[in-house]
Amino acid sequence: MSHLAGETRDPVELYSRLAPSYDLLHRRWLKYAGGEAQAALEAAVRVAYRPGAALLDVGCGTGVFARTLLSEGVAAEDLTLLDPSAAMLNRCADLPCPKVPGRLEALPFPSARFEIVTCAWALETSADAALALQELCRVLRPGGALCLAFCADKPARGPVDWMMRQALLRRGTGRFLCVSRVVDLVAAAGAAEIRVIPLAGPVAALVARGASAATRLGCRSDQARPAAA
Numbered sequence: 001m002s003h004l005a006g007e008t009r010d011p012v013e014l015y016s017r018l019a020p021s022y023d024l025l026h027r028r029w030l031k032y033a034g035g036e037a038q039a040a041l042e043a044a045v046r047v048a049y050r051p052g053a054a055l056l057d058v059g060c061g062t063g064v065f066a067r068t069l070l071s072e073g074v075a076a077e078d079l080t081l082l083d084p085s086a087a088m089l090n091r092c093a094d095l096p097c098p099k100v101p102g103r104l105e106a107l108p109f110p111s112a113r114f115e116i117v118t119c120a121w122a123l124e125t126s127a128d129a130a131l132a133l134q135e136l137c138r139v140l141r142p143g144g145a146l147c148l149a150f151c152a153d154k155p156a157r158g159p160v161d162w163m164m165r166q167a168l169l170r171r172g173t174g175r176f177l178c179v180s181r182v183v184d185l186v187a188a189a190g191a192a193e194i195r196v197i198p199l200a201g202p203v204a205a206l207v208a209r210g211a212s213a214a215t216r217l218g219c220r221s222d223q224a225r226p227a228a229a
């Protein structure tokens, strides 16, 4: 796709193989590139969450983000974890939250199911960012919070950014998304109040509000999908 830099092999297979060592790689990513975006994402969820609010973490990986949320007081029964990789979901086995196998492009939930939908560093693994964003917005309640962090196609600040970018592209575990294109796709999916949090480096954090059902009409596939257990 023209708005994406870099090619990805099958990311689910790659992530499944990386599952045992993922946390080390992720810590390195956060230290040298993604830390600010991750902090912004966590702050956005902290502001949006109220006890009882249903929260979905899409592409949860080993549950790093989920562990932070749970340690900060998010109730386990409010948090649903989704990932297509069984190896990744296995790494979340100790977390007392519902765990659902599934993909960004076909979320196995009815429309408007969640008050908060988060996706940290997984949007860029999708071969169809437009469909993925439509799905993230579809399962979000009107007025709910969409909170994203992703690798962004921005100029490198220096050699460290460049090396982090090359490492990710070489592993084939993601791409670098054009931020304005992501904003356009989120708007096209019907979300409102879209804000990109200003950050340096090859990353972006974005928050938006879920659209009303009326606004979503005209956006793709608003039919309810089978509910996950």
Ligand SMILES: C[S@@+](CC[C@H](N)C(=O)[O-])C[C@H]1O[C@@H](n2cnc3c(N)ncnc32)[C@H](O)[C@@H]1O
Residues within 6 Å of the ligand: 011, 012, 015, 016, 026, 058, 059, 060, 061, 062, 063, 064, 065, 082, 083, 084, 085, 088, 102, 103, 104, 105, 119, 120, 121, 122, 125, 126, 127
């Ligand atoms: C870089 S990891 C991010 C994990 C976690 N969110 C974190 O912050 O550590 C990307 C995750 O996205 C998952 N993934 C890959 N393709 C996906 C897709 N099409 N839909 C949803 N998740 C996907 C991978 O299995 C992996 O767990």
